Amino acid sequence: MYISIRESRLVRSVPANVLALGAVSLVTDVSSEMITAVLPLYLVGTLGLSLLQFGVLDGLYFGVTALVRVAGGHAADRFRRRKLVAGLGYGLSAVCKLGLLATSSVPLLGAVIAADRTGKGLRTAPRDALITLSAPADRLGGAFGVHRAMDTVGAFLGPLAAFGVLSVTAGAYDAVFVVSFCVAVLGVLLLALYVRDRRGPVTAGVSLRAAVLRQAAFRRICLVAVTLGLVTVSDSFVYLLLQKRLALPPQLFPLLPLGTAGAYLLLAVPFGKLADRYGRAAVFTGGHVALLAAYLLLMGPGWLVPVLALHGVFYAATDGVLMALAGPLLPEGVRTSGLALLQTGQATARMLSSILFGALWTALEAGPGLAVMAAGLAVSIVVAWRGLRR
Numbered sequence: 088m089y090i091s092i093r094e095s096r097l098v099r100s101v102p103a104n105v106l107a108l109g110a111v112s113l114v115t116d117v118s119s120e121m122i123t124a125v126l127p128l129y130l131v132g133t134l135g136l137s138l139l140q141f142g143v144l145d146g147l148y149f150g151v152t153a154l155v156r157v158a159g160g161h162a163a164d165r166f167r168r169r170k171l172v173a174g175l176g177y178g179l180s181a182v183c184k185l186g187l188l189a190t191s192s193v194p195l196l197g198a199v200i201a202a203d204r205t206g207k208g209l210r211t212a213p214r215d216a217l218i219t220l221s222a223p224a225d226r227l228g229g230a231f232g233v234h235r236a237m238d239t240v241g242a243f244l245g246p247l248a249a250f251g252v253l254s255v256t257a258g259a260y261d262a263v264f265v266v267s268f269c270v271a272v273l274g275v276l277l278l279a280l281y282v283r284d285r286r287g288p289v290t291a292g293v294s295l296r297a298a299v300l301r302q303a304a305f306r307r308i309c310l311v312a313v314t315l316g317l318v319t320v321s322d323s324f325v326y327l328l329l330q331k332r333l334a335l336p337p338q339l340f341p342l343l344p345l346g347t348a349g350a351y352l353l354l355a356v357p358f359g360k361l362a363d364r365y366g367r368a369a370v371f372t373g374g375h376v377a378l379l380a381a382y383l384l385l386m387g388p389g390w391l392v393p394v395l396a397l398h399g400v401f402y403a404a405t406d407g408v409l410m411a412l413a414g415p416l417l418p419e420g421v422r423t424s425g426l427a428l429l430q431t432g433q434a435t436a437r438m439l440s441s442i443l444f445g446a447l448w449t450a451l452e453a454g455p456g457l458a459v460m461a462a463g464l465a466v467s468i469v470v471a472w473r474g475l476r477r
Contacts, residue, residue, distance in 0.1 A: 120245025142445015232359020350399020374404025
């Protein structure tokens with residue numbers, strides 16, 4: 088894959104700790120995306136869940152993280168053990184890959200997914216806080232871009248690995264779960280061996296509540312993230328919509344995330360640099376415009392490559408950029424807690440969005456349901472831009 092000389096220099100200028108965290112995320116994403124790539128079809132096609140049941144489980148995938156992000160972030164800040172809290176999260180998610188082998192009932196599946204998302208909720212804010220503490224503030228967009236690009240290499244390889252395992256095992260989902268567990272363990276080992284904690288001095292007299300109350304800009308960012316999250320259709324539903332619209336054979340379903348991951352991988356670093364140079368708010372808002380365009384194509388011709396490419400543009404322009412936008416507004420002593428609070432609001436909104444879209448698909452069919460979400464997204468983009476521009 089071609090990498091420009093300027094992008095190569097950017098990667099070399101990124102602190103080693105950010106690269107180590109990127110390596111951990113790369114390996115972990117191979118594991119998690121193996122599961123994500125097959126789970127929708129496994130639940131709906133093999134276990135026979137209804138779309139509303141799947142919407143509830145998919146919402147749970149986002150929502151459970153909301154219950155633990157702030158608590159995990161607070162613990163990481165209070166005891167200055169960001170690496171330890173992140174490691175607990177990575178380890179818990181690894182164990183849950185084996186839990187999928189042991190059950191096929193909806194309640195138990197919900198419990199396993201809840202535990203897996205608990206692990207993600209524990210690890211995400213400490214990891215992102217470590218990135219903000221490891222790179223200069225004026226280069227955070229580029230640092231997050233490099234990290235997210237490495238993360239997306241894993242997201243690209245995960246579906247390929249799942250497709251390969253299913254091909255050689257004649258469609259054995261259990262084999263996918265076992266391989267995913269082994270890869271996740273490798274990610275935990277990389278974290279333990281190569282990531283350095285950034286403990287820093289104790290920041291006396293600073294609380295999360297006081298920091299947030301003093302930061303109107305941070306509160307505005309949280310409100311914008313929640314508003315947009317409420318009208319963001321989850322990845323799983325996007326891929327199910329494509330599979331239904333294009334009548335793709337089930338064995339090709341795990342390959343759909345590759346289009347998103349490929350665009351994300353190519354654009355994460357350039358968009359991070361653009362955000363540092365021209366404004367993170369503008370790039371973040373533009374990413375949601377790309378998502379709206381993907382929805383409109385899904386309701387229209389349903390072209391496979393443009394939809395997946397726009398989906399990847401959305402993630403490249405929003406995921407790390409949001410953390411780079413919010414992180415410098417928070418004191419170091421409460422940065423993990425503050426980012427966890429932001430991520431909690433976003434995760435809760437996306438949980439409600441998944442349940443809502445599952446209900447809309449059930450009641451109105453896919454097209455009208457997506458039209459409702461697209462209209463809400465269009466209005467939210469205007470509101471978000473007016474808020475962030477201030």
